[in-house]
Amino acid sequence: MSSKALAERAEDAPPRRGRRKEARPGELLDAALDLFVEKGFAATRSEEVAARAGVSKGTLFLYFPSKEELFKAVVRENISGRFAEWNEEFESFEGSTAEMVRYCLNVWWERIGATRASGITKLIISEARNFPDIAAFYHQEVIQPGMQLVRRILLRGVDRGEFRAVDIEYTIFSVIAPMIFLIMNKHALGACIPQDYPMDPQRYVNAQVEILLHGLCVPEKKA
Amino acid sequence: MSSKALAERAEDAPPRRGRRKEARPGELLDAALDLFVEKGFAATRSEEVAARAGVSKGTLFLYFPSKEELFKAVVRENISGRFAEWNEEFESFEGSTAEMVRYCLNVWWERIGATRASGITKLIISEARNFPDIAAFYHQEVIQPGMQLVRRILLRGVDRGEFRAVDIEYTIFSVIAPMIFLIMNKHALGACIPQDYPMDPQRYVNAQVEILLHGLCVPEKKA
Amino acid sequence: MSSKALAERAEDAPPRRGRRKEARPGELLDAALDLFVEKGFAATRSEEVAARAGVSKGTLFLYFPSKEELFKAVVRENISGRFAEWNEEFESFEGSTAEMVRYCLNVWWERIGATRASGITKLIISEARNFPDIAAFYHQEVIQPGMQLVRRILLRGVDRGEFRAVDIEYTIFSVIAPMIFLIMNKHALGACIPQDYPMDPQRYVNAQVEILLHGLCVPEKKA
Amino acid sequence: MSSKALAERAEDAPPRRGRRKEARPGELLDAALDLFVEKGFAATRSEEVAARAGVSKGTLFLYFPSKEELFKAVVRENISGRFAEWNEEFESFEGSTAEMVRYCLNVWWERIGATRASGITKLIISEARNFPDIAAFYHQEVIQPGMQLVRRILLRGVDRGEFRAVDIEYTIFSVIAPMIFLIMNKHALGACIPQDYPMDPQRYVNAQVEILLHGLCVPEKKA
DNA sequence: GATGAATGAGAGTTCATTCAT
DNA sequence: GATGAATGAACTCTCATTCAT
Numbered sequence: 001m002s003s004k005a006l007a008e009r010a011e012d013a014p015p016r017r018g019r020r021k022e023a024r025p026g027e028l029l030d031a032a033l034d035l036f037v038e039k040g041f042a043a044t045r046s047e048e049v050a051a052r053a054g055v056s057k058g059t060l061f062l063y064f065p066s067k068e069e070l071f072k073a074v075v076r077e078n079i080s081g082r083f084a085e086w087n088e089e090f091e092s093f094e095g096s097t098a099e100m101v102r103y104c105l106n107v108w109w110e111r112i113g114a115t116r117a118s119g120i121t122k123l124i125i126s127e128a129r130n131f132p133d134i135a136a137f138y139h140q141e142v143i144q145p146g147m148q149l150v151r152r153i154l155l156r157g158v159d160r161g162e163f164r165a166v167d168i169e170y171t172i173f174s175v176i177a178p179m180i181f182l183i184m185n186k187h188a189l190g191a192c193i194p195q196d197y198p199m200d201p202q203r204y205v206n207a208q209v210e211i212l213l214h215g216l217c218v219p220e221k222k223a
Numbered sequence: 224m225s226s227k228a229l230a231e232r233a234e235d236a237p238p239r240r241g242r243r244k245e246a247r248p249g250e251l252l253d254a255a256l257d258l259f260v261e262k263g264f265a266a267t268r269s270e271e272v273a274a275r276a277g278v279s280k281g282t283l284f285l286y287f288p289s290k291e292e293l294f295k296a297v298v299r300e301n302i303s304g305r306f307a308e309w310n311e312e313f314e315s316f317e318g319s320t321a322e323m324v325r326y327c328l329n330v331w332w333e334r335i336g337a338t339r340a341s342g343i344t345k346l347i348i349s350e351a352r353n354f355p356d357i358a359a360f361y362h363q364e365v366i367q368p369g370m371q372l373v374r375r376i377l378l379r380g381v382d383r384g385e386f387r388a389v390d391i392e393y394t395i396f397s398v399i400a401p402m403i404f405l406i407m408n409k410h411a412l413g414a415c416i417p418q419d420y421p422m423d424p425q426r427y428v429n430a431q432v433e434i435l436l437h438g439l440c441v442p443e444k445k446a
Numbered sequence: 447m448s449s450k451a452l453a454e455r456a457e458d459a460p461p462r463r464g465r466r467k468e469a470r471p472g473e474l475l476d477a478a479l480d481l482f483v484e485k486g487f488a489a490t491r492s493e494e495v496a497a498r499a500g501v502s503k504g505t506l507f508l509y510f511p512s513k514e515e516l517f518k519a520v521v522r523e524n525i526s527g528r529f530a531e532w533n534e535e536f537e538s539f540e541g542s543t544a545e546m547v548r549y550c551l552n553v554w555w556e557r558i559g560a561t562r563a564s565g566i567t568k569l570i571i572s573e574a575r576n577f578p579d580i581a582a583f584y585h586q587e588v589i590q591p592g593m594q595l596v597r598r599i600l601l602r603g604v605d606r607g608e609f610r611a612v613d614i615e616y617t618i619f620s621v622i623a624p625m626i627f628l629i630m631n632k633h634a635l636g637a638c639i640p641q642d643y644p645m646d647p648q649r650y651v652n653a654q655v656e657i658l659l660h661g662l663c664v665p666e667k668k669a
Numbered sequence: 670m671s672s673k674a675l676a677e678r679a680e681d682a683p684p685r686r687g688r689r690k691e692a693r694p695g696e697l698l699d700a701a702l703d704l705f706v707e708k709g710f711a712a713t714r715s716e717e718v719a720a721r722a723g724v725s726k727g728t729l730f731l732y733f734p735s736k737e738e739l740f741k742a743v744v745r746e747n748i749s750g751r752f753a754e755w756n757e758e759f760e761s762f763e764g765s766t767a768e769m770v771r772y773c774l775n776v777w778w779e780r781i782g783a784t785r786a787s788g789i790t791k792l793i794i795s796e797a798r799n800f801p802d803i804a805a806f807y808h809q810e811v812i813q814p815g816m817q818l819v820r821r822i823l824l825r826g827v828d829r830g831e832f833r834a835v836d837i838e839y840t841i842f843s844v845i846a847p848m849i850f851l852i853m854n855k856h857a858l859g860a861c862i863p864q865d866y867p868m869d870p871q872r873y874v875n876a877q878v879e880i881l882l883h884g885l886c887v888p889e890k891k892a
Numbered sequence: 893g894a895t896g897a898a899t900g901a902g903a904g905t906t907c908a909t910t911c912a913t
Numbered sequence: 914g915a916t917g918a919a920t921g922a923a924c925t926c927t928c929a930t931t932c933a934t
Contacts, residue, residue: 180403191351513926662883
């Protein structure tokens with residue numbers, strides 16, 4: 001009991017180097033995400049995950065019955081079910097659709113792209129064919145809702161006469177592709193090759209948005 | 224004539240335990256490329272590569288001293304040093320820069336994107352951090368020359384007043400990103416998830432080009 | 447009482463899958479010495495060493511990173527650095543040099559020749575050319591100090607007028623050769639051929655010593 | 670018959686770089702002896718033997734059905750059946766037994782010790798326990814006749830009053846041990862360690878003989 | 893609960909041996 | 914006869930997983 005009290009206190013006061021039982025699975029998932037993204041599923045050793053999380057090999061298997069289940073948990077954990085929230089923002093957004101696109105991609109960068117969660121995208125791309133059910137899950141939970149959100153935005157632009165009457169289904173990819181590219185650069189080549197050109201993510205996102213909007217918007221006819 | 228017929232039949236069903244020293248490395252590299260792209264380096268078993276090439280485990284090691292060398296050979300073999308040729312085409316191209324962009328991406332799709340060589344891109348993205356020297360090699364042999372070619376095209380457009388004065392360095396990515404996206408779709412999720420939307424690569428490429436050119440071109444002032 | 451009985455029984459039949467981190471390396475080194483001496487390094491299978499030590503293949507590699515390192519550890523472990531002790535005995539020895547020679551070879555037989563450590567000599571002879579660095583190590587740690595000790599003994603004998611003025615450097619071999627021969631007999635042919643002549647090591651050593659001393663000593667001139 | 674004539678002619682006129690079919694097995698046996706002595710049976714690759722003999726892997730197996738049979742042939746080939754000849758020399762020897770011992774060991778050095786045949790001894794010692802039947806064969810063909818010859822020499826010395834009445838059986842080893850030691854030095858440590866002391870075989874043999882004879886001979890009573 | 897010693901199936905690699913050429 | 918490409922059994926070593934402590 002007194003130990004439980006201690007544990008609770010430990011939670012109140014941020015972890016002072018103490019091991020908090022409740023935090024273990026999360027720490028393992030964080031460690032696993034990093035390593036899976038870095039080396040791939042097969043090339044990551046379970047023991048390394050445990051070591052990075054500061055626990056022993058055995059403890060890992062106490063929380064996850066197998067390396068494969070760990071992988072699935074990593075994906076599940078890092079798939080933000082934030083589309084409900086984002087759809088709400090969409091509904092109540094009052095500015096122009098161009099502003100909406102700008103806002104949307106910047107928010108995406110802040111909340112996903114710049115965080116460890118972005119690693120999931122690289123992980124899925126690398127491992128999709130070894131874990132088709134995980135790929136299907138990701139497709140359903142992330143890709144479809146994401147595309148649907150983009151679709152609604154593009155439709156809004158076209159409906160309101162802000163955007164040209166482009167082929168919406170293919171234009172969705174014009175929004176998504178630069179983001180995928182940024183993540184791949186962050187987690188693959190960019191992570192191991194000293195870049196010979198500057199690559200500031202914020203500026204990159206803005207540049208892509210501007211090109212995209214130039215391509216989408218109807219020319220403003222000024223008297 | 225009958226000997227010719229025999230030869231043809233032999234081609235249909237290649238001889239088991241035949242001695243085909245010249246053909247083996249290529250067959251093994253083909254098999255290895257497929258499997259590495261499909262499952263990743265670590266998850267691909269040497270014996271599986273051999274089996275797909277129609278030889279035994281031992282034969283693989285007759286031609287490649289280790290699985291890692293096989294990997295490197297796969298990358299080397301499939302990295303086209305075609306930039307010289309493409310640069311020449313660039314020099315002698317006489318149409319508008321917009322036409323050049325259209326031509327360029329369509330040619331890329333035909334010669335790289337649609338072929339097995341495109342798998343290399345996925346492979347590199349997945350394995351870069353496990354093989355930094357291979358990543359560096361790819362960067363030097365493919366990414367840098369590729370970016371340089373795109374850079375020259377964009378500069379031509381801007382210089383000739385066809386394109387707006389965009390930030391060239393970041394705009395390069397607007398050309399590349401959709402192609403990377405297409406390859407990832409082909410070799411990762413798209414290869415294992417039944418797509419619920421149509422994805423015709425030719426139309427995809429054209430759609431991306433049109434959005435891009437809309438974003439790049441200065442509005443044509445008529446009369 | 448019953449618990450004590452149980453413990454004793456457990457000692458008789460050591461626990462399978464027991465955790466005995468301290469004891470393992472020694473048991474593995476013992477097993478490896480036996481097998482390397484018996485079959486040679488290359489012909490000894492790692493799994494066999496493990497099995498003789500009562501553990502599984504994997505456990506061997508838990509303690510030694512490779513078969514080669516196991517070999518080196520076997521040699522290191524069994525090379526007694528007892529020359530300091532023996533040199534002290536030499537310094538304080540008070541009898542005749544002939545007695546010293548007798549004492550010396552008998553002690554050698556008791557402490558080295560008759561023990562498993564003697565196998566190292568056969569091992570080194572068999573594997574020297576495959577492990578030149580190990581051979582050099584053995585030369586430095588065993589052969590040189592050993593020859594130096596014998597050299598000092600012979601010099602003492604000559605200096606004190608007990609031994610004839612023989613060529614010391616070559617006479618050293620007259621002391622060593624019979625010991626090497628005995629070990630080779632013990633671990634090579636003698637170990638697999640039913641000897642057709644009696645070979646009692648103790649008597650063998652004594653016989654060699656007597657021949658040797660007869661060869662070395664100056665004839666006692668009796669009035 | 671004509672092939673026999675050819676062989677003889679080939680012997681007369683030294684091989685002019687031409688491949689002589691008849692010589693193949695011999696070249697293979699020579700190569701095999703060298704390599705088996707150097708690296709041991711298990712660590713020697715068949716292909717290496719073939720390469721050193723200047724033929725292909727396949728050819729080796731044309732002459733010897735297996736690596737093991739090659740080993741046996743190497744031993745057989747290099748075991749001199751010269752004891753008949755030596756026994757004759759013994760019978761007709763007219764000098765003192767001491768001279769006989771000197772002569773005997775010097776001849777041994779010239780005809781065996783200094784030649785590649787001496788490698789067989791090291792080979793047998795290293796591999797005896799892996800090839801007990803070969804060991805038995807060697808014991809019967811070499812060790813027993815060799816010991817018998819030494820035995821007869823020692824008996825002659827004792828019978829004629831030249832040698833002391835030593836324990837003949839154990840004294841045999843005093844003759845053999847230095848020779849074994851010399852061979853071991855030549856083929857094991859001595860072959861891979863830069864000796865820090867001089868080791869002239871001829872002088873070594875003489876030194877051992879003199880010590881031995883001093884130990885054996887009855888003091889010459891002068892006057 | 894946590895640990896890490898122990899396991900053993902499985903992967904990469906070697907090499908004696910075969911056999912089509 | 915000679916060759917060397919091909920084979921596959923056997924070996925070293927790895928690592929996910931178990932379980933006694």
